[in-house]
Amino acid sequence: MTHGAAVLGMADVRKSFPSPAGRVEVLRGVDLEIRRGEFVMVTGPSGSGKTTLLNLAALLDFPTSGRLTFQGRELAGLAEDSLCDLRKRAIGVVFQRFCLLPRRTALENVLFRFRYVGGAEAETRRAALAALDTVGLAALADRPVRVLSAGEMQRVAIARAVALRPELLVADEPTGNLDAASTAAVMDCFRRLNVEGLTVLLVTHNEGLLRYATRHLVCVEGTLNP
Amino acid sequence: MNVRVAMRFWVRDLWEGIRSEPGRVGLSFLAVAIGFTALTLLLAVLDGLRARAQDLVRDLGANVIAVVAEPQGRDAAPVLSRRQADRLAGQLPECRCSALRRYDVRLPGDKRTSVTVLATDERLLPLRGWALEAGRNLDRRDVEEGARHIVASSALARRWGAGVGGLVSLEQVSFRIVGIMSVGGAGLEQEEGHSRLQAGELAVLVPYSAPIAWGDETPESAGRADAVFIQVPPGRAPEDLLPVARNLLEAAGVSWITPEVLLRGVRRWQQAVRLAGGSIALLCLVLGGTTLMSLMVANVRDRMNEIGLRRALGATPADVARLFTAEACLVTGLAALAGMLVAALLVEVVRRRFGVPLQLQGATLGWPVAAALVLGILFSHWPARLAARISPSEALRNE
Numbered sequence: 104m105t106h107g108a109a110v111l112g113m114a115d116v117r118k119s120f121p122s123p124a125g126r127v128e129v130l131r132g133v134d135l136e137i138r139r140g141e142f143v144m145v146t147g148p149s150g151s152g153k154t155t156l157l158n159l160a161a162l163l164d165f166p167t168s169g170r171l172t173f174q175g176r177e178l179a180g181l182a183e184d185s186l187c188d189l190r191k192r193a194i195g196v197v198f199q200r201f202c203l204l205p206r207r208t209a210l211e212n213v214l215f216r217f218r219y220v221g222g223a224e225a226e227t228r229r230a231a232l233a234a235l236d237t238v239g240l241a242a243l244a245d246r247p248v249r250v251l252s253a254g255e256m257q258r259v260a261i262a263r264a265v266a267l268r269p270e271l272l273v274a275d276e277p278t279g280n281l282d283a284a285s286t287a288a289v290m291d292c293f294r295r296l297n298v299e300g301l302t303v304l305l306v307t308h309n310e311g312l313l314r315y316a317t318r319h320l321v322c323v324e325g326t327l328n329p
Numbered sequence: 330m331n332v333r334v335a336m337r338f339w340v341r342d343l344w345e346g347i348r349s350e351p352g353r354v355g356l357s358f359l360a361v362a363i364g365f366t367a368l369t370l371l372l373a374v375l376d377g378l379r380a381r382a383q384d385l386v387r388d389l390g391a392n393v394i395a396v397v398a399e400p401q402g403r404d405a406a407p408v409l410s411r412r413q414a415d416r417l418a419g420q421l422p423e424c425r426c427s428a429l430r431r432y433d434v435r436l437p438g439d440k441r442t443s444v445t446v447l448a449t450d451e452r453l454l455p456l457r458g459w460a461l462e463a464g465r466n467l468d469r470r471d472v473e474e475g476a477r478h479i480v481a482s483s484a485l486a487r488r489w490g491a492g493v494g495g496l497v498s499l500e501q502v503s504f505r506i507v508g509i510m511s512v513g514g515a516g517l518e519q520e521e522g523h524s525r526l527q528a529g530e531l532a533v534l535v536p537y538s539a540p541i542a543w544g545d546e547t548p549e550s551a552g553r554a555d556a557v558f559i560q561v562p563p564g565r566a567p568e569d570l571l572p573v574a575r576n577l578l579e580a581a582g583v584s585w586i587t588p589e590v591l592l593r594g595v596r597r598w599q600q601a602v603r604l605a606g607g608s609i610a611l612l613c614l615v616l617g618g619t620t621l622m623s624l625m626v627a628n629v630r631d632r633m634n635e636i637g638l639r640r641a642l643g644a645t646p647a648d649v650a651r652l653f654t655a656e657a658c659l660v661t662g663l664a665a666l667a668g669m670l671v672a673a674l675l676v677e678v679v680r681r682r683f684g685v686p687l688q689l690q691g692a693t694l695g696w697p698v699a700a701a702l703v704l705g706i707l708f709s710h711w712p713a714r715l716a717a718r719i720s721p722s723e724a725l726r727n728e
């Protein structure tokens with residue numbers, strides 16, 4: 104399988120956090136290049152820095168040192184506003200615990216993707232419904248999300264993440280709270296989206312999911328190994 | 330962004346925001362509403378005082394200076410005379426001057442009520458701003474001929490059961506009613522020290538030249554006046570003319586009453602209320618605002634995930650701050666409305682039950698609304714800034 108242009112690049116990326124006992128080095132020189140169409144899966148022991156890595160990939164945090172590039176653009180010099188613009192459209196994030204708005208319906212949750220983007224009403228609605236259709240939940244569009252099953256909730260969250268057709272989909276243990284059947288349904292969604300061309304970076308503890316990936320990396324003590 | 334879509338997002342966000350923590354929002358609402366009740370009550374008291382001040386000035390007559398003789402013994406030489414008033418009128422041609430002598434006359438068969446008889450000329454009624462309800466005012470001829478004509482207050486005419494043209498008798502002298510007037514409100518009556526200015530409900534105007542049986546005139550007191558009124562032309566302040574008039578009249582043993590003097594008492598009250606009531610209302614509002622602020626800080630901590638989600642979806646720190654500020658303004662705005670409503674009810678009850686002259690004017694209610702916005706913005710500043718400064722990764726850490 105061949106892949107396209109580089110979406111995300113990390114070169115000697117380090118990340119440390121202040122702590123009472125001095126700075127803790129969490130990422131210690133990560134080199135990574137993710138190309139368009141890849142499905143990269145990261146596993147590794149707890150506390151090894153996977154979530155820290157994903158936060159950087161989702162442009163939710165900055166590296167302490169090293170080069171982080173998105174679509175070839177160096178992020179270090181980017182203003183807050185441009186960073187927000189990238190988050191609005193270019194990146195989709197899926198969380199372990201879904202992060203849905205419980206009082207809203209599935210459709211409204213997907214529409215929330217447009218909260219800071221805007222767009223014409225009919226158009227956003229169409230895009231949201233299409234996204235729900237992609238994850239197989241078009242029939243549940245008007246259900247409040249709090250009555251959905253965990254698997255369905257995570258699929259709503261995936262629909263929200265992809266409703267604007269992002270460049271990169273980042274997911275941190277998206278099946279961590281799901282049973283086997285739901286896990287399979289959610290992973291099928293990821294695979295379908297990946298086959299359609301979406302680039303995916305996914306962290307999991309579940310070795311059984313590795314068959315979905317096109318590349319597998321292991322995070323150990325703040326470094327990434329094949 | 331499409332305005333309708335944006336509006337819908339905002340309404341939804343605000344609605345959910347204030348419902349997310351109903352207990353806290355309710356508590357903030359209550360605290361702020363109490364502050365606004367206090368503020369609105371203060372405004373009602375101030376409005377009432379302002380209305381009272383206007384009443385007082387209206388009762389005196391617009392732009393009027395009153396010169397009132399201080400009480401003195403029957404046989405003392407008069408301190409004020411009609412001649413002085415006439416001379417003053419000649420010296421101040423731009424002003425309207427009128428003098429009056431005042432008698433209290435008992436109604437036949439009713440020993441307790443007395444009628445205020447004001448012996449004067451045709452200029453008093455327009456000068457004091459009393460309205461003619463029917464018939465006519467006294468005129469020059471009435472005064473020159475000493476006609477037995479009177480203008481009666483409407484209350485008195487009602488009591489007599491007589492209208493214009495009717496004949497009535499005062500101490501066995503009969504008079505013809507030529508006009509019916511409504512004398513100024515009871516405003517001056519309540520003001521201490523100015524009781525000699527008031528006409529009372531039951532009053533008549535008679536020409537000073539009319540033969541009157543009840544007068545206690547001695548040769549010395551003939552032509553004496555109890556009060557002289559000077560009306561300054563529009564555009565000039567009575568206070569400015571005061572020194573000139575004082576010089577010209579050269580009268581001792583009189584008090585000079587101007588709108589300014591009348592308002593002095595009310596002004597003192599206004600000042601006291603503004604200071605005392607104002608600080609109480611301000612304290613209540615600050616207390617409410619502080620409650621709102623502390624509960625909002627707790628809210629921000631509880632809504633970390635939501636903040637993180639918004640940031641992950643591209644919200645700028647300013648977007649996040651705006652959300653919390655808008656929620657705070659919504660709470661303070663609604664609290665202001667509730668506070669005003671409660672205060673309006675209280676004002677109504679107090680006015681009806683206790684006759685306290687509280688009043689709420691529509692325009693005054695703009696203040697609480699403006700204060701609500703200021704309060705919302707001011708006291709949400711810190712929580713909103715707190716929310717805006719949380720980094721997205723940190724907000725999502727315990728997701």
Ligand SMILES: Nc1ncnc2c1ncn2[C@@H]1O[C@H](COP(=O)(O)OP(=O)(O)OP(=O)(O)O)[C@@H](O)[C@H]1O
Binds near residue numbers: 120127129152154723
């Ligand atoms: N903001 C922070 N401040 C201080 N320490 C942090 C911060 N974020 C992460 N860490 C530390 O960095 C280390 C790696 O955390 P991270 O969440 O990336 O691990 P992880 O690989 O995702 O683990 P898990 O599999 O349990 O989710 C941990 O020891 C954590 O305590």
Ligand SMILES: [Mg+2]
Binds near residue numbers: 153154155275
């Ligand atoms: Mg993690």
